[in-house]
Amino acid sequence: MSDSASKPRPQFRNLSAAQLLSYHLPLAGKSSILHRVSGALLFLSLPLILVPLFAASITSPESYAAMREWVGHPVCKLILLVLIWGYLHHFCAGIRYLVFDLHIGTEKASMQKSAGIVFGVSLALTVVFGLKLFGAW
Template identity: 70%
Template sequence: MSDTAAKPRPQFRNIGIAQLANYRLPLAGKLSILHRVSGALLFLCLPLVILPLFAASVAAPQTFAAVAAYAGNPIVKLVFLVLVWGYLHHFCAGIRYLLLDLHIGIDKLSAKKSAGVVFGVSLALTLVFALKLFGVL
């Protein structure tokens, strides 16, 4: 055995709270977690936020005006922007997972690159929607 042998890598099997700070999740793992978070966000907000606002906006011209006035609030716009990010991230990551199901981009380097592309595309599209939502475009 040589003295220049590499130090053994730590193994994380049952991660405790104290080990969380030392654990480095790969980009594809972070994407997977955010895909689940965005799906849960959309699932929970559909009956609580999206459908009631849609129903009120199509009920009558007066309720549409009330919803439009409500949607003009900057805090409400931020909530809408979070929902837009959730949708765009979930959509882009879903396309990536469909390609992975077809055995396209399964190797480590391709998976890392495609995770970066999903983050970049979803955040860029969210930025475009944010600029439009806040009246810059």
Template identity: 65%
Template sequence: MSDTAPKQRPQYRNISVPQILSYRLPLAAKASILHRVSGALLFLCLPLVILPLFALSVSSPESFASLRSYVDNPFCKLIVLALIWGYMHHFCAGIRYLCLDLQMGNDKHSAKKSATAVFAVSLVLTAIFGLKLFGVW
């Protein structure tokens, strides 16, 4: 027809997995998804990993020593590092959402900056605790 006709937008009725994986989410959406993932990780690991390890660590000095020798395994350290990341990201993103609930930083630019801050702070804190976990100092 003519060049002035508006281009029709695509309609997605049956979305497949490759289409979903090709979406480019904004950083705030990635922070939101990872906030949910880290919360689920912490929730599921609480009765299975965290509470039994805590109970073993505070019951006696001998059980603490056995737990310490068990956690010296590099695979266990990676699991603990994943839990540390989950806690740090969930904590930092939770503070971000509290600020959003107070109507602070709701515009697009501020949301991107706060999501960047969540990733930066949580990864730096995870790195610090990870260095301590792996015995760098």
């Protein structure tokens, strides 16, 4: 008789706050949740942030200069950095899910590995674009 058969696995039903803090999602689960969060972030930011910024920037040369000055503020740059991360994570995770639709990499180990790759690539690209956004070059 194996050791795992003698210990009952914990069951999480009607989770309390203490159980929520002790429950650990696998990396693939975190990637899935962040894919949904980044999609919602992008969807909600379109009418609230991105379209008004674009519309104000193409109205006239003066409005473009004013928008450029406004976007140069550090708080605005942080907001744009979050949107950049949201786009890059959603893009990379979306490619991961398209590959799953082709029935490639659907084993547990490869799903964990691909989730790690999504996090690594999206965060690395966010750092690169963030450095550019904050004027490193």
